[in-house]
Amino acid sequence: MPVLDTDGGEFTLDGAPFRILSGGLHYFRIHPDHWADRLRKARLMGLNTVETYVPWNLHQPRPGEFRFDGGLDLPAFLDLAAAEGLHVLLRPGPYICAEWEGGGLPSWLLTDPGVRLRSNHPGYLHAVEGWFGALLPRVLDRLATRGGPVLAVQVENEYGAYGDDTSHLAHLAELLRRHGVDVPLFTCDQPGDLARGALPGTLATVNFGSRARQGLAALDELRPGQPKLCAEFWIGWFDRWGGRHVVRDAQDAARELDELLATGASVNLYMFHGGTNFGFTNGANDKHTYRPTVTSYDYDSPLDEAGDPTAKYHAFREVLAKYAPPVAEPAPAAGPKLPAATVQLTESAPLLADLPVLGTAVPALRPLTMEELGQDFGFVLYKAVLPAAGPALLEVGAVADRAQVFVDGQPVGVLERENHERAIAFHVPRAGAVLRLLVENQGRVNYGEGLHDRKGLHGPVLLNGAELTGWTSLPLPLDDLGELSFTGTASPVPGPVFHRGTFHVDEPADTFLHLPGWTKGNAWVNGFPLGRHWSRGPQCSLYVPGPALRPGPNELTVLELHAAPSHRTARLLPHPDLGPTEE
Structure with a gap:
């Protein structure tokens, strides 16, 4: 070279x-x-x-x-x-x-x-x-x-x-x-x-x-x-949960690219192909309000999340041909997709019932952060015993990033960093009731001073004004679900539950997982981590790469943190839904 x-x-x-x-x-x-x-x-x-x-x-x-x-x-x-x-x-x-x-x-x-x-x-x-x-x-x-x-x-x-x-x-x-x-x-x-x-x-x-x-x-x-080199020529943008899918007009971006190249400068398009924040790998921003990035990193790029050429691809190809020898070969076509299918998720494994196979709890006077537990991604389940029955006010120094609160296994509310929530009131049914907080790392901050972003519960935890001590902290990275105990029961279980189903594939190809009626959680296909789903959008589908599939039976696992729909079905469709757009 x-x-x-x-x-x-x-x-x-x-x-x-x-x-x-x-x-x-x-x-x-x-x-x-x-x-x-x-x-x-x-x-x-x-x-x-x-x-x-x-x-x-x-x-x-x-x-x-x-x-x-x-x-x-x-x-x-x-x-x-x-x-x-x-x-x-x-x-x-x-x-x-x-x-x-x-x-x-x-x-x-x-x-x-x-x-x-x-x-x-x-x-x-x-x-x-x-x-x-x-x-x-x-x-x-x-x-x-x-x-x-x-x-x-x-x-x-x-x-x-x-x-x-x-x-x-x-x-x-x-x-x-x-x-x-x-x-x-x-x-x-x-x-x-x-x-x-x-x-x-x-x-x-x-x-x-x-x-x-x-x-x-x-x-x-x-x-x-x-x-002169523009090392990042931003031709699209990323999305955050609760926002809209950001797009940029292809012809507008092509005109700006033409203007840049007409100066004689070099360029790096950011992005040519964005791809996906598989698993738990998305980042977040925190400019006084925490904003996690979605799973898709489509970025409105010339190649979409599935690697198919978009209108931007063809517009850029025309512009680039003015400044370099044109490519003799034709532009690529879109790749094959699976036909539409419905997946029945017929088996369930409640998370709180399968804790021994998911991790080992660490005792301490106070809740431990993910970093203290040697954990990168996923969740931490914190547990303490409530000493007395009656009304309770729970206050934490900070939540990083989202805590679901349970008393004796029953959900009593959610604390979200994004909303600056640090306190929750509930009723304790009996002395000795078990308090659990399932805290999700929704993505460490990737820009600015917020990089020092430690996850979990921070500061003392107060119960009715007095520090609550005697905790266990259970890391749940969810990087291996192979030991979960699934059953065919359809009875509703409060709180987070893994749901599993199988579907048949004749010839593997890309597809998109749609979860209408589901609320929030994560999804895996044959153990491959697809990423997070959340009904707040904008993203309403998850990209499933064809190589993650195999001919014959395939396994879909969905973690639902709240309540699964009664039908417990998912859809595999040949197209994504990245949400309503914003230019």
Whole structure:
């Protein structure tokens, strides 16, 4: 592979002028069996490069434990990109934002109460050095200087929106160089943050979604005469629970792309293909009010969540053909989908009855946070004994992020961080009644100071003004449901219940799970975690990748946190429902 040069007024590749035409495509948001397909479609749209972040929290779930297998096999993804003739912009963070859980920073960093993320705090830097020491040797052979596809590597991510400690960026850059990264390094920031986030001696790039000339002018003012790259050209946006599905008109986005490319600048489309926040991996924002991101990361991209070309794909393909040799091959067609089907969920397993197979409770005077329990994702079930009967007022320091409250197994209410709720009143039927709070991590904050987002119950818990002590904290990551005890009973059970059913597939293909009448929870197909469902919307379906299915019988499991509909059915349909739109 040729080597990128950033020293002149334009990019060159082995001495020849080169324009980066890139698109974001995150391997960790795509089933690995689909990587090759999505990369081929990037090339067929006219791109010559793809960009990906690297999620530290998935690759190092615990100190000293690293994963680069299956859907986290980054070297395999890079090799597939090279096989397709695509270059790569690699963005290893360590912080990535990406609307991803915790901005990609592993939750175990927060076990240190004094840690300062994205800083020169010794504990943080020590962890970053360990992470880069595991990651970078695996990608060195994929750098362009060694014949691989990786043209350039990003230092941190939009640091100017968070801080202005250039020494921290310099430390990260030195660490990359020390580990053998010898391709160009770059930073990226929004126009107003460029001066704070740029690093001397490193390529600066700019992020925006419109007004390209103004954005590029800000970059030129900071670094006159350097090559210009919009490292994130926002052609869509992400959704949050309780909002609307954000879309952007295809022709409007194509006009803005044309304006950008007419300046001679390079571009990375954010996103080319958004993919999915499978399982519990969505992030959240907290600008005085906590707002979790939905499961879908469709992002109104040129390729939709199922990898099918959209109107934006075709509009962008036309624009790109004006600035690079047009692709001779035809545009790809939509992929096959399963025919519509109804799934009967005939078996149930109440969560509160299956606790011994889901985790081990930890006793303490007070409730323990997820981080203290060594837990990333999922739920924690807190339990204490109520000493007396009568009216009760329960007050907690903070809930992160949503607590369902039960007394002797009966639901008495919900506390939501999003609504700043910290107290609930109820009646205690007897002395010695059992209080349980099922607390859901709805996604760690991925942007701003809220990154220090510890999950569970915080602060003392007061009962009628006095501290309630003597707790157990049971981590429920729900990463293995194989030991659940399902029965065929149809009797209603208050509180969270797993429901299971089977359906037949002749030939696996993509589909979308619709859960009309269900309220809130999660879903799995053959053990593959599809993500969260919530009737508040906007998202009303979950993407089911075809490779998660198999010929013959398949198993659908739905966790319903409240009350399942009496019919206990789900629908598999060939189309998504991402909710009412907002432009």
